[in-house]
Amino acid sequence: MTVLAVDRIGISFGGVVALADVSFAVEPGEIFAIIGPNGAGKTTLFNVISGLYPPQQGEVRLDGADVTGFAPHTLARRGLSRTFQNLQIFFRMSALENAMVGRHLHERRNVVAHLLALPSVLRQNAETRAKAEELLGLVGLAELAGRAAGSLPYGALRRLEIARALATEPKVLLLDEPAAGCNPVETEEIDALIQTIAATGIAVVLVEHDMKLVMKISKRIHVLDQGRTIAEGTADIVRGNAGVITAYLGRHAQRETAHAQG
């Protein structure tokens, strides 16, 4: 069973090929990692899947339906949510309000009722707040709920983005470097959190540089280099793959050698 399928995706920017012929499929409850050196196209791939960039080739299927080129908010309605590598927090709102915005799709959006503050709106606000508080608790931010998001430490913001994305009740969650800039303790916490999320049946697709984290929690790993797939499989398979080693170490080692030789 596949919840998210990416089929021969390709996109280029002004002649530079960012992604070419990338395919993979993810199952519910799976933790699927996408790795690769800087500039491999990982974030571009996320932007294509989440609808920020329409792909020039290929297809994205969500729950069996072709959703290629759909707008991000339509994809969210169909059960896809994501976080951002360069945090996209609502900085002037409280942590709780950030998570509450994530409930948008599950709220009745009758503007006239909102203008008049009908009792149904107040009830719904209470429901939204309760759900948001529950999610902040899940990611370990219950105590910081009332704080302005702009005043939270970095690691907390990473977890806040996850709580906010979870609030949409996604089937597929894309996490773009959830542990970037986090200290080892925070990374451990995020590691556990991701496993908890996957255990609820949500497919987690992860872009991450922290190899220890990736190797430990991912069921399968997809390796990109210069926009192309060079390997896919379990941690052991990927670790032993010659192409992967070259991509990560080879060219770097060659450069170093060349540099040393002047």
Added chain:
Amino acid sequence: MRRFFANPYLVVVATALAVLLLPLLLESSFYLRIATLVFIFSLAVVGLNLLMGFAGQVSLGHAGFFGIGAYAVAIGPTSLGVPSWLALLAGALGAGLIAFVIGRPILRLRGHYLAVATLGMGLLIAMVFNNEAAWTGGPDGMLVPQLDVAGWTVHGTHAWYWIAGVSLVIGTWIAANVIASPTGRTLRAIHDSEVAARVLGVDVAHYKLIAFVLSAIYAAVAGSYLSLYDGLVTPTEAGFLRSIEFVTMAVLGGLGSVFGSIVGAAVLVVLPQVLTVFQDYEHIMLGLMMIVVMVFLPTGIVPALAGVLQRRTP
């Protein structure tokens, strides 16, 4: 204490109290007239603040909507035989409709580009009022028949003081409702990160349009009130300087603060009256004071002062 100040309904109560108590303090009808003008401009600025301070979208053409309201109550009864109250409603709905139609394409633009597009929209509307002299009286403007509600003719400062005051209380109440509602949260989210709002399922274009239409309706109602109260309307009401005045009131008072909108309107209506003591230097003083306020209270009068208060009360 912080919770108390953050409550969006505080401003509704404060405004209601001010409207009730001001007549006891302001003895002459001249002062009452100033207060009435403050209420009318506040109404327009509270609406504009929903767009600028909450949704984060600029409009340099809001006087266009103000003008639509102002001319609706002039042209409706004069040329079309529509009663004033109905013309007022039609003006508000018409402004909302025009905002809806124009907003769709131009709200895709951001920042300076949106500013220029809304500027163009305002100029266009003002030009129509200037040129369609057969309907509008052209640059000289036209007389506005008095509002007549169920046989009661509304005229004079006292009557308009209460109408404008009560309307402002209702206007702040609706604004507070919006701010506390999911719609308000969504608008603030768009202001902080459009891309994050989108991936959470927010149809960003739709919500910007809601804020734009809502703010246009506020402006149109305020425009209708001003022209009914003055009994005269000219194209300046829809002009560029009026638009800039609204934006200045919103920024000076504090974007994102409903109370700030009222303070901003009050400052820019009252100050020129006070500064007449400087005679020829009146405008220089006004400009200087605006610069000083923005330098020392860069987030606007109300948010900056509220920040100071919050730091003092733990």
